[in-house]
Amino acid sequence: MVSSFRPIHLNERQQTDQPRNNDMINAAIFGAGRIGKVHTHNIADLPGVALRYVVDVNPAAAAELAGIYGAKPATIEAALGDPEVCAVVIATSTDTHAELIQRAAAAGKAIFCEKPVDLALERARVCAEAVTRAGILCGIGFQRRFDPTFAALKTRLDAGEIGEPETLLITSRDPGPPPVSYIKVSGGIYKDMLIHDFDIFRWILEDEAISIHATGSCLVDPAIGEAGDVDTTAVTIRTRKGRLCQINTTRRAVYGYDQRFEVLGSAGMLQAGNPRPTEVTASTKRSVSTDIPEPLFFDRYRVAFAAEIKYFFDAVGGGKSARTDIHDGVKALELAEAATLSWREQRVVELDV
Numbered sequence: 001m002v003s004s005f006r007p008i009h010l011n012e013r014q015q016t017d018q019p020r021n022n023d024m025i026n027a028a029i030f031g032a033g034r035i036g037k038v039h040t041h042n043i044a045d046l047p048g049v050a051l052r053y054v055v056d057v058n059p060a061a062a063a064e065l066a067g068i069y070g071a072k073p074a075t076i077e078a079a080l081g082d083p084e085v086c087a088v089v090i091a092t093s094t095d096t097h098a099e100l101i102q103r104a105a106a107a108g109k110a111i112f113c114e115k116p117v118d119l120a121l122e123r124a125r126v127c128a129e130a131v132t133r134a135g136i137l138c139g140i141g142f143q144r145r146f147d148p149t150f151a152a153l154k155t156r157l158d159a160g161e162i163g164e165p166e167t168l169l170i171t172s173r174d175p176g177p178p179p180v181s182y183i184k185v186s187g188g189i190y191k192d193m194l195i196h197d198f199d200i201f202r203w204i205l206e207d208e209a210i211s212i213h214a215t216g217s218c219l220v221d222p223a224i225g226e227a228g229d230v231d232t233t234a235v236t237i238r239t240r241k242g243r244l245c246q247i248n249t250t251r252r253a254v255y256g257y258d259q260r261f262e263v264l265g266s267a268g269m270l271q272a273g274n275p276r277p278t279e280v281t282a283s284t285k286r287s288v289s290t291d292i293p294e295p296l297f298f299d300r301y302r303v304a305f306a307a308e309i310k311y312f313f314d315a316v317g318g319g320k321s322a323r324t325d326i327h328d329g330v331k332a333l334e335l336a337e338a339a340t341l342s343w344r345e346q347r348v349v350e351l352d353v
Contacts, residue, residue: 025316028053028079030100031091032061035114035141038298039089042309044069049313053079056092076100080107087112087316089309094119094187101127101326105134112312114141116195117329119187121337128326139312139322140329142199144259146307153263153272154204163267168204168245170261172197173253175295177231180223188229189249190214190339197235197247198335199328204263207239208331213348214339220252235339256293257300275300 025048029040032054043051053074056062062073079085080103090100090113098118104111111131117124117140131138144150157165174193177183186192202208216230224231231251238244262271276291277299294300308323315322334351342349 023048023317025049025087025313026052026082026084027087027089027313028055028074028082028085029089029091030055030076030079030096031089031093031114032056032058032065033091034298036089036091037065038305039091039112039309040065040069042306043089043313045306046310046313048317052082052085055079076103080104080109086110087313089312090114095185098123098127101138102130105130105136105138108134108136110137110312110316112139112141112309113326113329115199115329116187116191116333116336117326118333119191121330121333124330124333128330131326137312137315137320137322138326139308139315140324140326141308142196142203142324142328142332143301143304143308144196144200145203145324146304146311147272147301148303148307149272149275150200150261153261153270157204157263157265157270161268162263162265162270165205165263165265166243167264168201168243168261169264170197170200170245170247171258172247172249173258174251174297175253175256177220177224177251180221180227183224183227183229186229187336188340189216189231189233189251190343191333191336193251194233194235194247194249194339195332195336197249198332198339199324200261201237201245201247201335202328202331203324204261205239205243205245207241207243209237209245209335209338209351210240211238211348211350212236212335212338212342214342215346216343220250224251230343233343237335256295257297258293259300 027049029036043049051069051071054062054066054071055074055076066073087110088104097113101113117127214235216233218225218230220231233249235247260273274293278291282289311323338349338351
């Protein structure tokens with residue numbers, strides 16, 4: 001069954017100033033699952049981009065998705081071996097990312113890969129070296145940088161509206177946990193969930209961590225603890241410039257996706273809140289109410305997913321760099337690894353910068 005994700009059209013999207021050449025960009029997508037369907041919808045909506053192949057370990061899923069969008073199901077070898085394919089989107093399971101990145105880099109293809117680069121830091125670094133050697137574009141799927149509200153806050157921060165940023169407070173709460181079977185192969189909450197928040201930290205403060213302290217509890221589902229993970233966390237980061245970042249996360253917020261942050265600066269504060277299905281406020285003698293946040297991440301980041309793919313293909317066509325590249329992916333994974341160590345050993349972890 002096709003995902004209910006609704007692609008948005010160009011007039012709804014964040015517009016970028018990336019130039020695009022007049023040549024058709026032929027692309028392949030690896031992965032026909034949930035996020036693969038999201039990216040495929042958005043690729044199909046881009047002028048100047050042709051989806052040529054869909055690759056998946058499940059040939060039937062690849063054939064179904066390819067048939068909807070006029071593409072062909074293919075093997076990895078066929079997609080990477082086609083000289084007319086200049087860009088690939090990797091939306092497969094995490095344990096396949098590193099191999100696909102290295103093979104696509106060796107084939108000279110521009111790459112967009114979902115986070116994380118890999119669950120093992122050393123393999124992620126090997127991927128970064130392969131991309132650097134090949135000299136190709138490689139973007140990583142940290143879609144929150146493309147969220148319109150988050151991006152607007154960043155623009156105003158960079159313009160000096162609140163002076164020098166001093167502290168960053170990030171709230172990141174999922175409506176409910178994934179299946180325990182997924183938890184067991186996810187790499188843990190710090191690599192699977194908080195990796196987005198570690199990227200937000202680096203992006204917003206434009207600073208690097210010198211220490212991190214993470215603590216966690218299992219408050220949502222005892223089975224998560226039995227799987228060796230936690231579902232509720234608190235993380236404190238100190239940067240080279242002495243700035244502080246605090247991140248609170250949970251796998252259960254019954255009212256919807258709650259992902260927002262605030263930056264306190266020397267001259268004021270900027271806050272980025274949650275989008276809601278509507279902005280209607282109902283006021284009666286009994287209460288004042290609004291819609292709860294979006295319940296699904298497809299909806300919460302619908303605009304952001306479309307914008308990041310548009311930006312990637314604009315960069316491919318215009319010869320520009322990625323907004324979030326593979327080195328950002330490695331840096332976020334370094335923080336996730338350090339946070340995991342901090343939680344397990346119950347201590348502050350110092351970082352090399």
